Amino acid sequence: MxxxxxxxxxxxxxxxxxxxxxxxxxxxxxxxxxxxxxxxxxxxxxxxxxxxxxxxxxxxxxxxxxxxxxxxxxxxxxxxxxxxxxxxxxxxxxxxxxxxxxxxxxxxxxxxxxxxxxxxxxxxxxxxxxxxxxxxxxxxxxxxxxHPCQGLADALTLRETFGTTKKLPVTLTWAPHIKPLPKAVPNSFLLSAAAAGCEVRVAHPPGFDLHPAVRAEAEAYAKATGGSITYTHDQDEALVGSRAVYAKSWGPTAQTASTPTDVAALLASYSGWMPTRRHMGKAAKDAAFLHCLPVRRNVEVADEVLDHASSRVVDEAGNxxxxxxxxxxxxxxx
Missing domain, CATH: 3.40.50.1370 (Aspartate/ornithine carbamoyltransferase)
Incomplete structure (x- = not known):
């Protein structure tokens, strides 16, 4: 079974x-x-x-x-x-x-x-x-x-868009939100992309680290598939040359912000992380944009990104x- x-x-x-x-x-x-x-x-x-x-x-x-x-x-x-x-x-x-x-x-x-x-x-x-x-x-x-089914749909979308996921440079970037969200989706994108052999760059503000066990598991998959994983607090650095940009909000660690007031203030302080066409302009010319949906437009992701021809969010959902x-x-x- x-x-x-x-x-x-x-x-x-x-x-x-x-x-x-x-x-x-x-x-x-x-x-x-x-x-x-x-x-x-x-x-x-x-x-x-x-x-x-x-x-x-x-x-x-x-x-x-x-x-x-x-x-x-x-x-x-x-x-x-x-x-x-x-x-x-x-x-x-x-x-x-x-x-x-x-x-x-x-x-x-x-x-x-x-x-x-x-x-x-x-x-x-x-x-x-x-x-x-x-x-x-x-x-x-x-x-x-x-959210393994979402991670698999993400990987299939990458494969369909680029022909292969092996050595494909992709960026998982944190995005703002009105409230702290769970880490299930970013965890699954990281794990699925690593299992598919991608070169994954993870960008998030300080204090928004993914769980060490998830990171260790992803590292093991990347080692087995010839992929790689890097982490940075510099969103622009992570976007340069990336073929796919995956945006998702998630909450801080309890050590970073423990009260609702602290969390709200922290989230608001990083509003500049919302993906716009300026951000996408730093990625590769043929870069695709992905998001699991639902998405809060102009809070988590700008209209100009979601409505652009490079957006794959509907294909991704269909997969x-x-x-x-x-x-x-x-x-x-x-």
Whole structure:
């Protein structure tokens, strides 16, 4: 039984297999590859692309998706081992996960960071509880640590745009926001790009470091694939000559800013990091712009970047369907 709740479940070989299959099936539809199969989708948080793309995959492949919204028609779920359940969480994942496994063939879980800090996000308690107690394959639809399906879609978009990802110089740049966001998406872009052999430059202000475990994992992938990773606090330096610019906001470490007031002030102080055409002008002439969406226009990214011909954000979102179809097939041994 194969779970995919993090890029580590695939490794560079698995990433390559999924991307190759996704590209092939994008050219020639495989038809009903999941006949009569059911995907149970458990959402702790909202979704647009993730829900729609997974449902489309199952329906077009001859299966069906069942959507469950936690706390809205479904009991609030407890994940903590040994919890005294005397609050509003009426059911434990220890029962919910194996019970759902009796009804469906695969489980998808979407559960954002609960704001407990970098170490809690690294532990990824909710999705790991589902993974521990499920008796069917579990796929991440984004969790506290990672968003592997987004990372795979990013890598497929790079491959389609440039023909290869090997030695491709790409920049992951921090961007401003009105609030601190989780690190799942930047983590997954870094891990997927490294697993695909890119030369990744990561640019962020001081105090916005990604978790050391994520960085170490990415370094291992880069070493295995011939890629590289560099980190800098100089956004312009990271953009020079880059073939792709990936912008995403994420929050500071707890050591950098611990109160909401401190965090808000810190985020506001780096408004100049919002990508504009001036920034894109420092990258290669054929540079593509990527973002996972949703995006706050003119806060996180300027209109002139999102609306430019170099923007690949819609293609990138469309590729969610293709990588997820290939990923579910890979998990089922296809």
């Amino acid at each position: 194969k779970h995919v709740t993090r890029i580590q479940d695939l490794g560079p070989e698995g990433v390559e297999a999924v991307l190759s299959q996704a590209a092939a099936w994008k050219l020639k539809d495989p038809g009903h590859i999941f006949p009569g199969k059911l995907l149970g989708m458990v959402f702790f948080n909202p979704s647009l692309r993730t829900r729609t793309s997974f449902e489309a995959v199952m329906l077009r492949a001859g299966g069906h998706a069942i959507v469950l919204d936690v706390g809205s028609g479904v009991w609030k779920l407890e994940d903590r081992p040994g919890a005294v359940m005397n609050a509003d969480r009426a059911e434990h994942i220890k029962e919910a996960s194996p019970v759902l496994s009796r009804f469906v063939d695969m489980l998808g879980i979407r559960t954002f960071s609960q704001g407990g800090g970098d170490e809690e996000d690294e532990a990824d308690p909710v999705i790991n509880a589902f993974r521990k107690w499920a008796t069917v394959p579990v796929v991440s639809m984004e969790s506290a640590r990672e 969610r369907y293709h990588v997820q179809r290939a990923l579910l097939a890979w998990m089922r041994g296809g």
